Amino acid sequence: MNVDPDATRPQIRPHPSRDGIQVTDPIQETQFSLLTPDEPGIDDCDPDEFYFPADAGATVRTTAVETPYFVPLWIRDAEGNTVAEVSDQESVSVPPGRYNVELATTQVKLQFAIEGGIEVTSMGDTVRIALSETDRIHVGARSVHEQPAATVTTTEQPEDLMRALSTLGSALKTTSCERSFPSLRGHPPLVELGDRLDVPDSIAAPETGVGIEVPPIEEYIYPVVPLAYYTGARIEPGPSPRIAGEDWSFPLDGDDGFEAEVERVLKHVFLMDCVTRTEGYYEVDLHERAAVESLVDLDFADVYERPLSEQLRAYLDVPFDAVAEVVPKWKLTADVRPDAANVSALPFLANELAVVRCPHSQETRDEALQELTDQVESFFRNNPEALRRSTRTQTRSESSPSTATSEIFRPEPADSIEQAYVGEGLPVGASKMTVDAYYRRLEFEPTTDPQIQVAVVCNDQEMTDENVVSEIYGTRDWIEFGIEAHEQLTAMEMRELLRSEIDFLHYIGHVDDEGIRCADGYLDTRHLSEVNVSAFLLNACDSYEQGRGLVDAGAMAGIATVTDIVNEAATSVGHTAAKLLNQGFSLAATVSIIKEYEQIGHHYLVVGDASASIVENQSGTPHRVVVDRPDPSEYRVSIYGYPSLSTPMGTVFSPVIDGINRFYMNSGKMDEYELSDEQLRSFIYKQDLPVEFDGALRWSSELNDI
Numbered sequence: 001m002n003v004d005p006d007a008t009r010p011q012i013r014p015h016p017s018r019d020g021i022q023v024t025d026p027i028q029e030t031q032f033s034l035l036t037p038d039e040p041g042i043d044d045c046d047p048d049e050f051y052f053p054a055d056a057g058a059t060v061r062t063t064a065v066e067t068p069y070f071v072p073l074w075i076r077d078a079e080g081n082t083v084a085e086v087s088d089q090e091s092v093s094v095p096p097g098r099y100n101v102e103l104a105t106t107q108v109k110l111q112f113a114i115e116g117g118i119e120v121t122s123m124g125d126t127v128r129i130a131l132s133e134t135d136r137i138h139v140g141a142r143s144v145h146e147q148p149a150a151t152v153t154t155t156e157q158p159e160d161l162m163r164a165l166s167t168l169g170s171a172l173k174t175t176s177c178e179r180s181f182p183s184l185r186g187h188p189p190l191v192e193l194g195d196r197l198d199v200p201d202s203i204a205a206p207e208t209g210v211g212i213e214v215p216p217i218e219e220y221i222y223p224v225v226p227l228a229y230y231t232g233a234r235i236e237p238g239p240s241p242r243i244a245g246e247d248w249s250f251p252l253d254g255d256d257g258f259e260a261e262v263e264r265v266l267k268h269v270f271l272m273d274c275v276t277r278t279e280g281y282y283e284v285d286l287h288e289r290a291a292v293e294s295l296v297d298l299d300f301a302d303v304y305e306r307p308l309s310e311q312l313r314a315y316l317d318v319p320f321d322a323v324a325e326v327v328p329k330w331k332l333t334a335d336v337r338p339d340a341a342n343v344s345a346l347p348f349l350a351n352e353l354a355v356v357r358c359p360h361s362q363e364t365r366d367e368a369l370q371e372l373t374d375q376v377e378s379f380f381r382n383n384p385e386a387l388r389r390s391t392r393t394q395t396r397s398e399s400s401p402s403t404a405t406s407e408i409f410r411p412e413p414a415d416s417i418e419q420a421y422v423g424e425g426l427p428v429g430a431s432k433m434t435v436d437a438y439y440r441r442l443e444f445e446p447t448t449d450p451q452i453q454v455a456v457v458c459n460d461q462e463m464t465d466e467n468v469v470s471e472i473y474g475t476r477d478w479i480e481f482g483i484e485a486h487e488q489l490t491a492m493e494m495r496e497l498l499r500s501e502i503d504f505l506h507y508i509g510h511v512d513d514e515g516i517r518c519a520d521g522y523l524d525t526r527h528l529s530e531v532n533v534s535a536f537l538l539n540a541c542d543s544y545e546q547g548r549g550l551v552d553a554g555a556m557a558g559i560a561t562v563t564d565i566v567n568e569a570a571t572s573v574g575h576t577a578a579k580l581l582n583q584g585f586s587l588a589a590t591v592s593i594i595k596e597y598e599q600i601g602h603h604y605l606v607v608g609d610a611s612a613s614i615v616e617n618q619s620g621t622p623h624r625v626v627v628d629r630p631d632p633s634e635y636r637v638s639i640y641g642y643p644s645l646s647t648p649m650g651t652v653f654s655p656v657i658d659g660i661n662r663f664y665m666n667s668g669k670m671d672e673y674e675l676s677d678e679q680l681r682s683f684i685y686k687q688d689l690p691v692e693f694d695g696a697l698r699w700s701s702e703l704n705d706i
Helices: 159-165 218-231 257-277 287-293 299-306 308-316 321-327 338-350 366-379 435-443 463-473 491-498 544-552 568-581 587-595 677-684
Strands: 011-014 020-027 028-035 039-046 055-063 064-066 073-077 082-086 091-102 109-123 126-132 134-140 151-154 192-195 211-214 234-237 242-244 247-253 330-336 355-357 416-422 431-435 452-458 483-486 504-508 515-518 521-523 534-537 555-562 604-608 625-631 634-641 669-673 692-693 698-699
Touching: 011 039, 011 055, 020 064, 020 134, 020 504, 028 338, 055 416, 064 483, 064 634, 082 091, 082 109, 091 355, 109 534, 109 692, 151 159, 159 234, 159 338, 211 218, 218 234, 218 257, 242 308, 247 568, 247 677, 257 287, 257 321, 257 355, 299 308, 321 355, 330 338, 338 416, 338 435, 338 669, 416 587, 431 435, 435 544, 435 604, 452 463, 452 491, 463 504, 463 568, 491 521, 504 568, 534 544, 544 555, 544 677, 587 604, 587 698, 604 625, 625 677, 634 677, 669 677
Parallel strands: 151 192, 211 234, 330 355, 330 416, 416 431, 431 604, 452 483, 452 504, 504 534, 534 555, 625 692
Antiparallel strands: 011 020, 020 028, 028 064, 039 055, 055 134, 064 126, 073 082, 073 091, 091 109, 109 126, 109 134, 211 242, 242 247, 515 521, 555 604, 625 634, 634 669, 692 698
């Protein structure tokens, strides 16, 4: 792909509507603003002058900058030593000197180089950084987007697959425990099938002294790939599965089987790395560190200084059961059919540290959709017109499963936030991932348009209740949106809309065997040759095939349905999905939450790259809050994190709650707090959060009864 490198770098420019600057990532289409006392001057500066890597730099002439909302930060001296940290509503000052200030949880990785004195003041929901003895602040920006460095070609022979997949660790930017930070891992090289093994000279796997031995069969090779990538290990043939260093080994065929043991080792090593890294650059008060220290006898300062192989040995000497309760909820479990054609998906799954399983048999059974169909029948047996599908003559019964040719089955449940499937067939209960959609993630076209473009299409007058979602998208401070609402589009108008550069399409209406129903007929997306819409929601009956058509023609991903859906319930899903997507939840996380709270949530799945999202979350990691009230004067509050492509596994999260100054791994349930009424209100009103209260999903902006 020929993309101008300068066009892909973050842009630092004057804010379009306020005194300040706006930092944008043209790849991820993310934005972050910094306000100044008056209009600042901006000049380019060398990105190499920053302590941490930066893609772009600018010198801003001002005496102070202010964040639009609270952001934790670290101040380091010229040698990288932490001299101050702001992670709560507090203020600090440092005398004149040379400093690097790193902001946490911003949509673009930001740091400042300052030669002078610094005074940091937390003012309610913002942070102000004032300068003394200088009127210059150098701003460095780095995109969280990663591109593979090269492509490795392999044959279908297991030995070649092993050698090719052993190169994924070449993307690691360090072999220290800091590789648990996503920005220090790097995207693995791509792997494609060919007529011979070809590893480019630019690919150099790290010398970690770690190897993983498995029988030379795809069912054994594929599940160890994320572990091999993360540990920089060689994958080699052996009679029984094991991971080994120079003078130690650990079996990978535990009592629960091979795949379960590989999963445990990946989670175990990752957790221990996240704990050990607090001895390095980020000496933060990490919740998981305190929890693990209370359970094991391990000198983390000593372990921090050891090479990777010896760190693994120390970790694995600790029984996994001793720390299992501290392991963060895993983001993704992926079932990958053990076919050579699916090998190209593995670098993307390794990049997300997915748990990979190889289903041994794909038992197709009609009952995979039967329970979903029963739900529809139980609600609308005597009221079929309430189904969100056309009332025209059908070739199947009103509540029958899809007539699509896709093989329908239900994958084994997984203990993760998201579940995906790579291979032929339609997986009920999991996202349908495709290799082409993964590649489309990389085939970005940098944009100079700072707006997020959203189109809402309602092609049925009886469904206008859902059309109000056009008022939901874009209700975010500091992010610019362009919202278009359309009604009763013709097939030609719908075709042209799908060809336009739109970040998200929310479709409300009917889908039938012929395609998406339009004002003058049908548009069958399976016959389209060009779609430029990035992501979509087809909120209509049995829309999977049309959603797959959009992805095959160019879309990155979308949410679709696998059977008939009830109109009223579908409207509720549409509202919930719009709110979640507008707050930065990925498509997969959105569907995960919909399944938990919406009556027909299990009728929905993601097709394509399920990690896609429309915008970034204000706090970095999207999160959900569960509130119980055991006492009239006190609330029990739990926070659940949902990692994304811009805040993957390994990112830290710090909830902005008065009196709490602690960091957490950003996945799953982070902690539970006893909060006063004042503390709770202050926390949940800082941004519009999904809040479970009295067993129902609500939104903090609408909660007046707490």
